Amino acid sequence: MNLSDEIQRRRTFAIISHPDAGKTTLTEKLLLYSGAIDRAGSVKGREGAGHAQSDWMEIEQERGISVTSAAMQFEYRDHVLNLLDTPGHQDFSEDTYRALTAADSVVMLLDCAKGVEEQTKKLFRVANDRGLPIFTFVNKLDRPGREPVELIDEVEELFGLRAVPMTWPIGSGPDFKGVYVRATGQIQVFERAKAGRKARVAGQGSLDDPEISALLTPDELQRLKDDVELMDHVLPAFDLEEFLAGRQSPLFFGSALNNFGIAEFLDEFLDMAPAPHARPLAAGGEVGPESPFTAFVFKVQANMNKAHRDRVAFARVVSGRFERGMDALHVRGQKSIKLNYPHMFFGRERLIVDEAFPGDILGLINPGLFRIGDVLSAAGPVEFHAVPRFSPEQFVSVRLADPGARKGFLKGVQQIAEEGVVQVFWPRGGAPLPILGAVGRLQFDVLQHRLKTEYACPVLMEPRGFQMARWIQGGWPEPSRFWGELVEDSEGRAAILFENDWQRRTTAEKNPDLTFQEHPA
Numbered sequence: 001m002n003l004s005d006e007i008q009r010r011r012t013f014a015i016i017s018h019p020d021a022g023k024t025t026l027t028e029k030l031l032l033y034s035g036a037i038d039r040a041g042s043v044k045g046r047e048g049a050g051h052a053q054s055d056w057m058e059i060e061q062e063r064g065i066s067v068t069s070a071a072m073q074f075e076y077r078d079h080v081l082n083l084l085d086t087p088g089h090q091d092f093s094e095d096t097y098r099a100l101t102a103a104d105s106v107v108m109l110l111d112c113a114k115g116v117e118e119q120t121k122k123l124f125r126v127a128n129d130r131g132l133p134i135f136t137f138v139n140k141l142d143r144p145g146r147e148p149v150e151l152i153d154e155v156e157e158l159f160g161l162r163a164v165p166m167t168w169p170i171g172s173g174p175d176f177k178g179v180y181v182r183a184t185g186q187i188q189v190f191e192r193a194k195a196g197r198k199a200r201v202a203g204q205g206s207l208d209d210p211e212i213s214a215l216l217t218p219d220e221l222q223r224l225k226d227d228v229e230l231m232d233h234v235l236p237a238f239d240l241e242e243f244l245a246g247r248q249s250p251l252f253f254g255s256a257l258n259n260f261g262i263a264e265f266l267d268e269f270l271d272m273a274p275a276p277h278a279r280p281l282a283a284g285g286e287v288g289p290e291s292p293f294t295a296f297v298f299k300v301q302a303n304m305n306k307a308h309r310d311r312v313a314f315a316r317v318v319s320g321r322f323e324r325g326m327d328a329l330h331v332r333g334q335k336s337i338k339l340n341y342p343h344m345f346f347g348r349e350r351l352i353v354d355e356a357f358p359g360d361i362l363g364l365i366n367p368g369l370f371r372i373g374d375v376l377s378a379a380g381p382v383e384f385h386a387v388p389r390f391s392p393e394q395f396v397s398v399r400l401a402d403p404g405a406r407k408g409f410l411k412g413v414q415q416i417a418e419e420g421v422v423q424v425f426w427p428r429g430g431a432p433l434p435i436l437g438a439v440g441r442l443q444f445d446v447l448q449h450r451l452k453t454e455y456a457c458p459v460l461m462e463p464r465g466f467q468m469a470r471w472i473q474g475g476w477p478e479p480s481r482f483w484g485e486l487v488e489d490s491e492g493r494a495a496i497l498f499e500n501d502w503q504r505r506t507t508a509e510k511n512p513d514l515t516f517q518e519h520p521a
């Protein structure tokens with residue numbers, strides 16, 4: 001297959017959701033449909049079924065959650081799907097956000113009873129800021145939930161995004177019967193499936209087909225007809241341009257657990273989701289997907305294999321055909337390197353790959369070489385826009401168990417911070433140890449664990465009351481005109497840590513000549 005065909009058949013995406021909305025279940029079902037696994041239930045170890053492949057780190061195993069985010073590849077209908085992992089638990093990290101820098105589209109998964117929840121909002125903003133097209137899948141229709149129209153309004157009110165139904169639920173909760181597919185005017189009536197199997201379709205056909213409508217009660221049929229009429233007259237038609245511009249979101253209904261509506265979603269997803277496209281360069285211009293090989297690192301993961309203490313850098317291929325053993329320029333290091341053992345994740349398996357294409361995620365064994373944002377290029381010294389750092393929301397002070405270990409600690413913390421696990425802030429005016437910030441608390445546990453096991457430097461951590469960091473532009477505020485703590489980040493940029501929004505607002509008001517930015521410039 002030529003390069004252009006390989007590009008056109010790829011879809012690289014992430015699922016964003018609040019914990020418990022069903023992301024793991026949906027992922028399992030997508031793999032099930034693709035044939036990457038023969039029975040659902042193997043993505044995440046549940047009910048003592050042991051740990052799934054992605055639980056690499058000890059700490060993950062202790063907690064039974066996944067700290068890392070990488071990607072899984074699977075095929076469906078001649079397409080290659082790369083699903084980026086976005087850890088969804090409460091303690092999610094910058095990695096979750098960063099995964100979105102490698103995605104071409106996003107599936108926003110909502111629990112039909114809960115609608116848009118906190119973590120979904122945060123992730124939505126990142127996806128939307130990046131201009132990613134967003135699908136919406138409303139899950140758990142087999143349970144009582146909110147009215148579809150209410151959910152549509154909520155998405156519009158919160159995000160200014162028009163959710164346009166592509167499917168429509170027939171009934172809900174125990175009476176959920178199936179979905180109406182607007183594109184075809186067909187209804188799918190489901191029979192509940194046994195755990196881990198594909199849903200059986202009890203019937204499929206047009207609304208006027210007596211055999212199909214007989215599967216619904218007269219009330220259900222009438223209600224559906226009314227709903228369809230309402231949709232067609234009141235809601236805007238789906239417009240691909242509007243979707244790709246991030247202004248419309250195609251909306252699907254179903255139940256991941258019961259496999260309802262998954263195939264209907266997947267089919268339309270493949271048609272609508274964009275294939276890998278050009279990526280802008282920092283210096284202006286862009287790299288088209290058919291240019292020679294380029295890729296950028298969006299995640300560095302340490303200790304995936306405890307026996308080898310290796311580090312893996314995950315790089316998203318932006319352009320060109322990657323071949324194992326090829327040479328590429330490591331742009332930051334200004335050195336050509338040979339890419340010998342790239343890994344990819346197929347379903348649950350981690351394999352060495354010989355070839356990869358735009359949209360694919362390579363796992364590169366990293367002897368301390370790669371940092372987030374690094375570019376590999378067979379097209380000369382190109383640089384993409386920096387992979388953003390996200391503003392931390394949790395902060396700790398550290399104390400060394402052995403005060404003599406300061407040097408080792410600083411080295412360890414610097415290396416681990418370069419991987420993007422935590423951010424380092426030095427109090428202005430001097431302090432022997434920095435304040436550390438992270439997007440989620442779990443990152444501190446990861447840091448503590450790694451300092452102890454990799455750098456033989458056990459530390460104690462004390463939570464600090466700060467809630468946010470802002471980077472200051474225009475100088476430092478006058479001593480009596482700010483609330484919070486002045487700090488410098490690891491690159492010496494001026495920042496301030498605030499305990500609450502009042503401090504932030506008041507400081508901004510008292511310093512109109514300064515700007516306080518959520519992300520470093």
Ligand code: G4P
Nearest residue numbers: 019020021022023024025046139140142143255256257258
């Ligand atoms: P997450 O990764 O987004 O955190 O969610 P996960 O898939 O783990 O699902 C959270 C819970 O919601 C699980 O139940 C899961 O079975 C359930 N769930 C997912 N999809 C559906 C659905 O379509 N309908 C219903 N009724 N439930 C759904 P659990 O009790 O936490 O785990 P388990 O013991 O059932 O595995």
